[in-house]
Amino acid sequence: MSSTLPENQVLAVRDLSVRFYTYAGVVHAVSQAYLDVFERETVALVGETGCGKSVFTKAITGLIDPPGRIETGQALFRKRDGTIVDLLKLSPEEIREIRGNEIAYIFQDPSSSLDPLYTAGDHIAETILEHRPITKDEAYQEAVQLLRDVLIPNPEVRVKNYPHELSGGMRQRVVIATAIANKPRLLIADEPTTNLDVTVQAQILDLLRGLKEKYKMSLLLITHNLGVVAETADRVYVMYGGRIAETADVNTIFEAPMHPYTQLLLRAVPNPLKRIERLESIPGTVPNLIDMKPGCPFAPRCPFAMEICRKEDPPRIDLGNGHVVHCWLHAKR
Ligand SMILES: Nc1ncnc2c1ncn2[C@@H]1O[C@H](COP(=O)(O)OP(=O)(O)OP(=O)(O)O)[C@@H](O)[C@H]1O
Numbered sequence: 001m002s003s004t005l006p007e008n009q010v011l012a013v014r015d016l017s018v019r020f021y022t023y024a025g026v027v028h029a030v031s032q033a034y035l036d037v038f039e040r041e042t043v044a045l046v047g048e049t050g051c052g053k054s055v056f057t058k059a060i061t062g063l064i065d066p067p068g069r070i071e072t073g074q075a076l077f078r079k080r081d082g083t084i085v086d087l088l089k090l091s092p093e094e095i096r097e098i099r100g101n102e103i104a105y106i107f108q109d110p111s112s113s114l115d116p117l118y119t120a121g122d123h124i125a126e127t128i129l130e131h132r133p134i135t136k137d138e139a140y141q142e143a144v145q146l147l148r149d150v151l152i153p154n155p156e157v158r159v160k161n162y163p164h165e166l167s168g169g170m171r172q173r174v175v176i177a178t179a180i181a182n183k184p185r186l187l188i189a190d191e192p193t194t195n196l197d198v199t200v201q202a203q204i205l206d207l208l209r210g211l212k213e214k215y216k217m218s219l220l221l222i223t224h225n226l227g228v229v230a231e232t233a234d235r236v237y238v239m240y241g242g243r244i245a246e247t248a249d250v251n252t253i254f255e256a257p258m259h260p261y262t263q264l265l266l267r268a269v270p271n272p273l274k275r276i277e278r279l280e281s282i283p284g285t286v287p288n289l290i291d292m293k294p295g296c297p298f299a300p301r302c303p304f305a306m307e308i309c310r311k312e313d314p315p316r317i318d319l320g321n322g323h324v325v326h327c328w329l330h331a332k333r
């Protein structure tokens, strides 16, 4: 692939493979994965636990540590100044300059991203001062404004609060305020509502949607929750066993899914807007990604699996309008 991007594209990941070299064997966490994010869109990455969602997004933000290794891939990113960089080729200093700045990351476990010894304001100001040459006073003033943006009441008071003085929902709002402190072009949110109660979940999602518009960001949302996908996403990538199984716009995914895994996911949650459930209701177990053999990772659970599915990696079938499925069932024979 060349190192240019269409003007409205923020991110293009191609052929990303990440492995972990463990004593138990080689974990094929992500294999030949890809993803596009265009300006101001919300992209959802969905799939069962352990399918590689977090490793995928950590890889493109330089957060894979040994024994993990990026084996192949390219992740082109358009910076604010218009230049295009391959995130996978940057030095640790260069990627640190982008992370928390042009690309912000909300981690799966929000409580662990706040240090109990620092106030809400400290967290936000630190992120600002890491990337921008302004004074400490100015950074704390911005922190108050950011807390207001994430709809925390009495931000002048809250800015001085320590994490233990805040509720779970408030803590997540502080995490979000920190993430948007430098006006990122791309916000990656990894299960941003896990461990929050249902009403707070809805508020946090509303907040993210509002901030995305206000700050003109793109949002890459990792989730198990199809209700969240239906309400929030423009386009969807379904992952299974470290691979992309299917991608399409959100309506196509819900109305005309082509991959048997996507179809089963939707059957497990008949009305995604009404019944918000996790995706664990499909028979069989999630694949073991250790020492994977060729063939479709879903074949052992697939009701339609054919002989070839167990032997050869599925082909990429382009159905048009951005709908792509990786499945032997749809190959021309
Ligand atoms: N540091 C590590 N060492 C070894 N294996 C790892 C490491 N980190 C992740 N893995 C493995 O990589 C695979 C993908 O993990 P990942 O965390 O990306 O899944 P996920 O889709 O984000 O799951 P969840 O929905 O539970 O967050 C899993 O098999 C996991 O065990």
Ligand code: NI
Binding pocket: 053, 054, 055, 108, 190
């Ligand atoms: Ni994860």
